[in-house]
Amino acid sequence: MQKIIRQIAAEIKVQEHQIKTAVELLDGGATVPFIARYRKEATGGLDDIQLRELEYRLGYLRELEERREAVLKSIEEQGKLTPELRAAIELAATKQDLEDLYLPYKPKRRTKGQIAREAGIEPLADKLFADPSLVPADEAAPFVKAEKNESGDDFTTVQAVLDGVRDILSERWAEDASLVQSLRNWLWSEGLFSSKLVSSKDENNADHAKFRDYFDYDEPIGRVPSHRALAVFRGRGLEILDAKLLLPEQAEPGKPSIAEGKIALHLGWSHKARPADDLIRKAVAWTWRVKLSLSLERDLFTRLREDAEKVAIKVFADNLRDLLLAAPAGPRVVMGLDPGIRTGVKVAVVDATGKLVETATVYPHEPRKDWDGSLYTLARLCEKHGVNLIAIGNGTASRETDKLAADLIKLMAKVEQAIEKVVVSEAGASVYSASEFASQEMPDVDVSLRGAASIARRLQDPLAELVKIDPKSIGVGQYQHDVNQSDLARSLDTVVEDCVNSVGVDLNTASVPLLARVSGLSQTVAKSVVRWRDANGAFASRADLLKVTGLGAKTFEQSAGFLRLRSGSNPLDMTGVHPETYPVVEKIMAHTGKPVAEIMGRAEMLKTLKPELFANEQFGVITVKDIIAELEKPGRDPRPDFKVARFNDGVEDIKDLKEGMTLEGTVSNVAAFGAFVDIGVHQDGLVHVSQLANKFVTDAREVVKTGDIVKVRVTEVDVARKRIGLTMKLDAAPPRRDGPRDNRFEGAGRDQRGGQNRGGYGGARPGTPQPAAATAMESAFSKLAALKK
Incomplete structure (x- = not known):
């Protein structure tokens, strides 16, 4: 074991005692989120990325050692284990190296x-x-x-x-x-x-x-x-x-x-x-x-x-993380629109708590073309329920439905009801709609309408809604069905776990799928928590968790810090301060002479405190600093603030665009070759990777991610082909139009997008001519269309 610890320490570039402590904690049943957040003192501040790598390498090296012992035993039983061979086997650093050495001695058929x-x-x-x-x-x-x-x-x-x-x-x-x-x-x-x-x-x-x-x-x-x-x-x-x-x-x-x-x-x-x-x-x-x-x-x-x-798995994991940690709109009344053409646009209105209050189906598109009737139905729903936000799924007919929403917003503005619209990813909505959990949540609602409700809720809180879906079904991966499914599942589960625990979970409102992702809580325990809540009412304190059947002291230790109570008996229960460190806060209260309610949020006062005064043998300075930081912004959400891009008045169609215009938009999709941006004209524009920043960028995700609000300048408009070229280099001089066309879209047609592959398998044979700018730009936009099928 010491050999493994030494090797991991060298790979991660930390001290051996840090690895040893982390291994002991993992072996003792502690989760990575818990160790990263509440055992910094013990591990010397190892973060979640280092701990995930440690966890993976620990498993690999333990398997390697187990195999090494089996190989040595096998060769020794054959009477062929020489000191030189033993030394070589002991030094084998990978499973492949070990199998190479074992090959001459491996039992095999008669050759x-x-x-x-x-x-x-x-x-x-x-x-x-x-x-x-x-x-x-x-x-x-x-x-x-x-x-x-x-x-x-x-x-x-x-x-x-x-x-x-x-x-x-x-x-x-x-x-x-x-x-x-x-x-x-x-x-x-x-x-x-x-x-x-x-x-x-x-x-x-x-x-x-x-x-x-x-x-x-x-x-x-x-x-x-x-x-x-x-x-x-x-x-x-x-x-x-x-x-x-x-x-x-x-x-x-x-x-x-x-x-x-x-x-x-x-x-x-x-x-x-x-x-x-x-x-x-x-x-x-x-x-x-x-x-x-x-x-x-x-x-x-x-x-x-x-x-x-x-x-490919990393692409999927990164895209999933962006979706899960997207800015939540919060407690707002949302109308979800699940676009469709012949089958109609499915409509669902959810109140500020996410409760489904009404559904409908409208037919603004082919073949009925009931545009005015659809607007009337939607306006009635908006007025009746006080809708102030519209979530539009990004599937088939999304652009046409986006225009419907724009007309609805203008109509409601006449009665002084302000509404905003956002196009959201509907990835996995159909999977959720047909799931057992959806049927439990909305038993009397048609499957097709559940998807619209899910689209509305994922705008309110993307994390809380998306955890209801198997991560592999969300479909934001590249060649996701071609990769090792167990590795993919493990990676995606890790992402979900890290995202849920970094944000925290409201103990009194969280669903079973969300609670099951909390550190230390299994699906079975999560169900027990919800059953206790249904039977006894809202939890009054984190300590009440110990009354739940099957939730013991160890599970409480692992989970309590990630569970929040917005109106509990102890104000600390709404923060990320772990109950085990409440005595430290009591020392701070005694030192300041103020109750905890008057300490929380008082950043100026808290910054004057010296952490050394409150540290002890159990909780050192690092932990105390974390406690003070949490008290400064109690219950803070690490996700960005919700914003909606402000589209320019009078710019509603691609024909309204002019080269040189500066606009605000929302990043709708990111691929290695660039980012697609929704600028409110029912057609995304492309910011090629070379136009993202005033520096060399190899992958667009280094600069932007899906959902970001960005400022762009229009560099090229092709109305006939519905192609829009954009740049985020706002201080750069516009490209000359009298010389040869540049190749800023070169390679954009290659299949390097972050979304699930839907057909084309681009890529040029080395030595073959690269596409001209217009051709490559067209290919890039074609890929966007494929992503949205």
């Missing part, structure tokens, strides 16, 4: 090399390789058998014996861990990842055409971007593409390949026209072509897929 060794041919193989000047046929003659053995193995000819020599040598070399590792590293650096259309497939087939960029594609495997790797692997899985690992240079017919040369170099052998050199050369070629080429291709394809999946 040709093993058969030859059983026939006593190994001494001949050793002799010929040690001295290639010997004549192979002459040396092999004494090893020829008079007849086949009982197993049917045939070494009755000189050629059969020499084939046995080849099998013994090639098998031995193919199991040489240092040779295998060096070839693997070389191929990762210089090998080519290649794909072609399967010969029996029709390139004009619509399903096959999605992979057109990969019909004749190759790229250095170590530099293949995640989205291109996963696209090729998907095409291979569908048997549309044939993928191979190619050597950087192909050998001429009859000549040894570079790989064979590297094997010979590793062995310290070269062809000098000695009698046995042709046999050894044949064994070297056999080692590469039969033993290693396919296994190394398999290894590197696995590594490429795993690396690509990590990137």
Whole structure:
């Protein structure tokens, strides 16, 4: 265990005692959010990112040690464990390195090399390789058998014996861990990842055409971007593409390949026209072509897929975090609009507490085109319930429905009722609508109308609503169905847990799904909490949690600090101050001579306090500083304040736009190549990654995230194609229009978006011409359309 602690400390670049304490806490049942927030003193201030990495590496290294012990035991039982081999196994840093060392000793089916060794041919193989000047046929003659053995193995000819020599040598070399590792590293650096259309497939087939960029594609495997790797692997899985690992240079017919040369170099052998050199050369070629080429291709394809999946999972996790931590509108009356064309726009009004109060369906679009009737119905609902915010789902007909909402806002302004509108992600709304929990929340409401209610609620509090949905069903990932599902689930669950606990949960209003994400609370305990609340009324204090069946002292310790009581008997219960540290606050009260209610929120007074005065052996200065910070802003929400972009008057259609206009908008989607911004004209504009900031940006998410309110300047308007080019570099000079078009949209068509892939699998073959600006811009907007399907 000390070895693991030492290694993790070196990787995370912290002290060993910090890792040791964190491991003890994790093993004792503590959660990462609890340790990060309430055990800073013990861990020396390890944050949640470091603790998540520690947790992952701890699991991996423990599995590695367990496997190491099994390997050592297996080799020792075979009587082949030498001190040198033991040392090598003890030093193996990865599971792959360990398996390379174990390969020669791993129990396996009877091989040709093993058969030859059983026939006593190994001494001949050793002799010929040690001295290639010997004549192979002459040396092999004494090893020829008079007849086949009982197993049917045939070494009755000189050629059969020499084939046995080849099998013994090639098998031995193919199991040489240092040779295998060096070839693997070389191929990762210089090998080519290649794909072609399967010969029996029709390139004009619509399903096959999605992979057109990969019909004749190759790229250095170590530099293949995640989205291109996963696209090729998907095409291979569908048997549309044939993928191979190619050597950087192909050998001429009859000549040894570079790989064979590297094997010979590793062995310290070269062809000098000695009698046995042709046999050894044949064994070297056999080692590469039969033993290693396919296994190394398999290894590197696995590594490429795993690396690509990590990137794709991170994209999904980052997008999910942005959705969960989006600014909440709070307790406002919201009308949710779930857009649709032929089936109508589903309408749901929820009150300030999120309770569904009325539903309707309107048909402003094809085929009924009842625009005025729809406006009348919506206006009546707004007036009846005091609606002041409209949430519009971003699915099919979102733009048309957004225009309907704009007309509604103008209509209600005439009766002095101010309403704002926001387009929100409806990802996962249909999954929630059909879920068991939705049927429990809204038992008498049609499934199609539940989605509109969910859209309205997720504007009030995105976190509280989205936790009701399986994170994988929210659909904001890249190639999410192609990645390892257990890794994806673990990563997304981690994101949800961290988000919920960073914000905190209202104990008296939270749903079971939300409570189940609180540190220390399981689904079963969360249900018990809600049952107790339903039976006994609102919790009066955090201490009442201990009355809940199944919630003991350990669970209370882990969860209490993340649960909030807005109107409890103790004002501290609405803060992030943990009940175990209430005595520290009592010391502060005694020092100031004021009750806690008069201390909370008094930042000027609290800043004058010296934390050292209130620290003790149990809670040190770091913890006291956190307590004081929490008292300064009790119950603060780490999420940004809710804002709605202020669209310019008179700018309602793409035809109203002029180059040079400065506008405010909301970031509607972020991809690696840029950000799409809603500027209120029913068509998103694109800020290419090169126009996001006055610095080099490799990924748009470094600068903006979905939901951000930004200022942009219009740089290009193509009314016919509904394309809008924007820049966030407001102080930069407008681009010249009399010279060659720039390539600021170059590469925008590549499939690097953060959203779920819906069809195209972009990516250019290295060396092929990049798209012109207009073409790439069009491709980028096409990708936005795909995202919103």
